[in-house]
Each structure stands twice: as C-alpha cells, then as structure tokens.
Amino acid sequence: MSTHFMQQVLQDHIDAGHGSQTVWWDEKRIPLDSIGKRVTDLLDLRGRRAVVTGGAGINLGQACVNRLAGLGADVAVVDLSQEQVRQRGFSRHPSAPDAAGVAAAAAEKWGTKVVPIHGDVMDWDGVRTVMSEAAEALGGIDILVNNAADVVVGDFVTFGREEIDRSVRGTLTGPMYCTRAVLDHMLPEGRGRIINIGSEAGSSAMPWLTVYGALKAGLGQFTRFLGKELGPQGIQVLGVNAGSMWGPDRPLTEDRPETLYPRGRTAIQRYELPEEVANMVAFLASDAASAMNGAMIDMGGGMAV
Incomplete structure (x- = not known):
C-alpha cells in the first residue's frame, strides 16, 4: 500500500x-522514513542517549555498554561505587573495573560519550538522582537497559526473610524503581525504549533458582503489561531472556560439571557469550525494532525449547 x-x-x-x-x-x-533503508541504517544509534544499570558488570553489563556505544550511542554506565560495594558486603571480580574504568575504555574504543554514574538501583531517591544526572550528562535519555540485579540462589527451604527480601529488591524492585524514574524524562518527549534483562529461568525450572526464576517471570510480566500501558504514549518496553552465559568469572574445562551443563539444557549445546545477548539488546534499542512492544525475546540458546 x-x-x-x-x-x-x-x-x-x-x-x-x-x-x-x-x-x-x-x-x-x-516510521515512514525507514522505508527503503538498509537494516544496517536502522541499527545506527548515533544521537541516542542510553543508560545501562549494572554497566560495570564483567559479563552482560559491559557487553551492553560496548554494543550500544559501538553503534554510536552515548551511554551512562550506572553501577555501585567501590564504597557502596563494601557497604553492601559485595565483592567485585578481580578483573572487573568500576564504572569509571568501563566508561573510559568504551569511550576510547568507540569514540562516543560514555560517562560513569554511581548509584544504587534499590534506593528509590538515589535512582531518581541517577536518572537526573544521566539526563544532564547526556542531554536526555532515550534508552534504559535494566541490567543490574542482585539475587540469592539456593533451595527455597534454606531461605529466610533476608534472602527473600534481598532477591526481590535486587531482581524486581530495582528495575521498577529505575523504570519509574526514567519515565519522568521519557514521557515529556513522547518516546523512549526500556529494555529489561530477564532470564530463561523465568520459564524453565532449574535447580537452586526457584526465587530467581519466579522474580524473572515477574519481570517478564511487568514488561508485557507496561508495554501495553505505555505504548500509546510512545514508550516501548521490551526484554531479553538470557541463558547460561560464559564470562571471565566462569572458567571452562572438561572436568568441571558446569562446563557440561548447557550441553544438556540448550539446543546449541554450549554457553552463550554476553556479547551475543547484548546483540539483541542493541537490536531492541534500535529503529529496527520500531514495531515491537511488550515482548520478551529468548536468548538462551534454545533452553526453553
């Protein structure tokens, strides 16, 4: 027509x-202007401003930052400061830089503006400050990647109140806080893209992941319902279900049982790279995904098949 x-x-x-x-x-x-363009043109993120929570993470966080910046986006790398890490009782992987290190490396590699912002996604007031700082540094926010997460794994019968509350806040409450805060910047513009990082565990029962899987399933439903709610206002809410990812914190040798695990659980019979999952995040952030909303895309190598 x-x-x-x-x-x-x-x-x-x-x-x-x-x-x-x-x-x-x-x-x-x-988007009539997309007619006749190459798909590669639609993937161009130059001029877009993105926020990646948990952006200093050695696996998917850094992969998302680099994929978005590699397509031309300016990016705010949001993560805990070293002091916040100590206060929360967390530990960083020895090879993991903080947000400032990730931002500096990405900016040098891709030639875009990449800024570090320290903040805790589980702090209601702090998250609003983070989004305001990101909007000021980048000139606005077009894309939010809700990647940060904190969860306790193990058999549910071993969980107490602390483990349950920590998992709920880190896996579901945090993304909701971030989403609510970023909408103050997106809604006045009448456009925006919110991408939630889910998990194949949300639809496929796995050992020790009862709480995590239930919460990621909830995040998927939040994505679907919010996409329906905000679509008429120009906001797209999408998600990616990650599977078993390989990274620097997961050495693979034939004598380790975790090396064999994905062979029996996935159609591709291997771990996936964080960069492979981040490829879909970048696609969903681009104009190539302009007709999508409320969808969760499985990127677990066929784990849910």
Whole structure:
C-alpha cells in the first residue's frame, strides 16, 4: 500500500465526520522514513542517549555498554561505587573495573560519550538522582537497559526473610524503581525504549533458582503489561531472556560439571557469550525494532525449547 493511498483513507475518514484522532493512521508515529533503508541504517544509534544499570558488570553489563556505544550511542554506565560495594558486603571480580574504568575504555574504543554514574538501583531517591544526572550528562535519555540485579540462589527451604527480601529488591524492585524514574524524562518527549534483562529461568525450572526464576517471570510480566500501558504514549518496553552465559568469572574445562551443563539444557549445546545477548539488546534499542512492544525475546540458546 502506498503512502498516497493511506493518506486518502485518512482523508475519507475525516470527510465522513469521524475526525482524525480515532483512526490508526498517524504519520508522526509510523516510521515512514525507514522505508527503503538498509537494516544496517536502522541499527545506527548515533544521537541516542542510553543508560545501562549494572554497566560495570564483567559479563552482560559491559557487553551492553560496548554494543550500544559501538553503534554510536552515548551511554551512562550506572553501577555501585567501590564504597557502596563494601557497604553492601559485595565483592567485585578481580578483573572487573568500576564504572569509571568501563566508561573510559568504551569511550576510547568507540569514540562516543560514555560517562560513569554511581548509584544504587534499590534506593528509590538515589535512582531518581541517577536518572537526573544521566539526563544532564547526556542531554536526555532515550534508552534504559535494566541490567543490574542482585539475587540469592539456593533451595527455597534454606531461605529466610533476608534472602527473600534481598532477591526481590535486587531482581524486581530495582528495575521498577529505575523504570519509574526514567519515565519522568521519557514521557515529556513522547518516546523512549526500556529494555529489561530477564532470564530463561523465568520459564524453565532449574535447580537452586526457584526465587530467581519466579522474580524473572515477574519481570517478564511487568514488561508485557507496561508495554501495553505505555505504548500509546510512545514508550516501548521490551526484554531479553538470557541463558547460561560464559564470562571471565566462569572458567571452562572438561572436568568441571558446569562446563557440561548447557550441553544438556540448550539446543546449541554450549554457553552463550554476553556479547551475543547484548546483540539483541542493541537490536531492541534500535529503529529496527520500531514495531515491537511488550515482548520478551529468548536468548538462551534454545533452553526453553
């Protein structure tokens, strides 16, 4: 169907006295300029401003930062400061830099603006400050990647109140806090992309992951419901279900049982790289995903098949 034909449909609708607000055709929202472009053109993120929570993480966090910056986006790397890590009783992997180190390396490699911002996604007031700082540093926020997570794994019967509360706050409450804070910056612009990092564990029961899987399933439903709610306002809410990822914190040798685990659980019979999952994050952040909303994409190598 040609643009001229659709414009005539709209005019006929108006002439019939129905007005222009009730018709589904809206030139301002339908990306007509994408017609005739290469898909690679649609993947161009130059001029976009992204926030990645947990961006200093040695696996998916850094992969998302680099994939987005590699496509031209300016990025805010949000993560705990070293002091916040100590206060929370966490420990960083020996090879993991903090947000400042990740930002500096990405900026040098890709030539975009990449800034570090320290903050705790489980702090309601702190998250609002983080998003305001990111918007000021980047000139606005177009993309939010809710990657940061904190969860306790193990058999549910061994959990007490502390383990349950920590898992809920780190896996579900944190992304909700971040999403609510970023909407103050996206809604006035009438556009935005929110990408939640889910897990194949949300739909496939796995040992020691009862609480984690239930919470990631909840994050998937949050994604679907919020996409429906915010779609009319120009906000797309999407998600990626990651599977078993290989990284510097997971050495693989034939005599380790965790090396064999994905062979029996996935169709590709191997671990996936964080960069492979981040490829989908970058796609969902781009104009190539302009018709998507409320969807969770499985990226677990066929784990859910």
